[in-house]
Amino acid sequence: MTETLTPAARERRSEGHLPVPRDPRAPYRAGSWSVIIAALVVLHLLAFSATDFHPAKLVTGAQGMMNFLSEAIPPDLSGEVLRKGLEGALTTLWIGLLGTTISVPFGLLLAVLGARTTAPNAFVYQIARGILSFFRAVPDIVFALIFVTAVGLGPFAGVLALIAHNTGVMGKLWSEAMEDIDPGPEQALRTAGASRWQVVANATIPTVLPQLTGLLLYRFDVNVRSSLVLGLVGAGGIGLLINKAIKTFQFDEMLTYLIIILVVIVAVDLASGWIRKRLQ
Template identity: 60%
Template sequence: MSALVDERTPERMPVPRKRRGPRAIGMAAGITAVLVALHVAAWRGAEMDLGMLAEGWHGMVRFVSEAIPPDLTWDPVVKDGLDACLVTLWIGLLGTTLSIPFTIVLCVLGTRATNGNAAVYQVARGIMSFLRAVPDVVFALVFVTAVGLGPFAGVLALICNNTGVMGKLWSEAMEEVDDGPAQALRIAGAGRTQLIAHAVLPACLPQLVGLVLYRLDVNVRSSLVLGLVGAGGIGFLINQSIQEFRFDQMLTYILMVLVLVVIVDLLSSFVRRRLAP
């Protein structure tokens, strides 16, 4: 019986090792040398000094000792912090949703699957690259000088930056769509708008919605940073508490931000799971 089993059991053959030639070994060594050189240059350029970090440990200990325990006074610390967290959430929400119309226009014009004009395609891609390259903090500083301090400047900054980032993500998703349904509609005489509405968008709609939820999560965190430059929200209170050396209040606001980010992340994950096929 055992002999029968042995005869029917296929013999495992050893997998031959892939031999690397001198050219492959030389290329790997060259890439490793370049990476090491880049990291050495970056280390020096960033003025990395572990000795300074070791010498400054007492400053960090003093900072932590002054921050713990957090100030949990209801009025004005916790109450103002909760109100500011809501403002931060509203900034991230509006910065995401209000950028969707501009994103649709740019990604439709900047996608080869939906736009055959090379000049318009390059212009749209250039606008997306510009909006994506300029940090949202820079946009916030510009809008603060235009509309003053407050969350309105933060919303405008997120709209600009998120349009560039989400336009790039959406355009890549639309270019990866199967061209079969679009070709069938094109043969049937459908126009460009019909191709977009009935072939391209339905095929990638779940992915586009998932990207919107991902950007909402990111924008809520970004709105915290925008508050540091006067765009309102919980970031403004954190900056104010640091300037006043009230590190216990700062820790309270940071804990509130942590709870807010976790809640937004859980809600986004829940919606993404419901939308998954």
């Protein structure tokens, strides 16, 4: 049978270019993408229905929003409000700081036990990973509610909540960092007869120390923001003041507290970024 070629195909053949064969999986891939897109559309429609997502309500509720803003602006800059706001912001900062630093030894221990390259055996590895998964899975605000019940209202409950949650998050991140390092220094120490903990202390941790520090600073940023939310459930800090201002309809005070915490968070971001650059 004589092969029928288009003029363009004849030209390519005359120039030594062979036609590109068709991918036999192309129709299958196109069908798979069609199914995925259709499934995503259906899921979003169900989500819109379940969450009562109607952007038009923003238009109908514009008047209520304007009334809220008119009561909040200008912010209350009286001396008493500023004093309480600054004290609450400092408490929020201390909650984030202690919740970050006190979780370091717990997170580091679980990271060593939960990394494949440093865990003593598979059983210890699975136990450590399970503990990390639990602390990471439970939100810090749930921990705050539990500790408020245990120790009462105040910043101590917020610190305990951040310690628990941050231990899980940092342990997971640090264990993955330990698994990704160059195994050369560790193997050299093992060959020289070093024990497991000597290898961890003299090879693993020094190798990943800059990365661990960068992750810790990032978590400090997150924890300062989280401590604001924890205050809304009674765990102290400026979040508690914001919650009281909303409940008493003192929206001008609320705006003052929001401005203060915004300044604190921006300052923490800038300081953390400056330190991270120096560590690189």
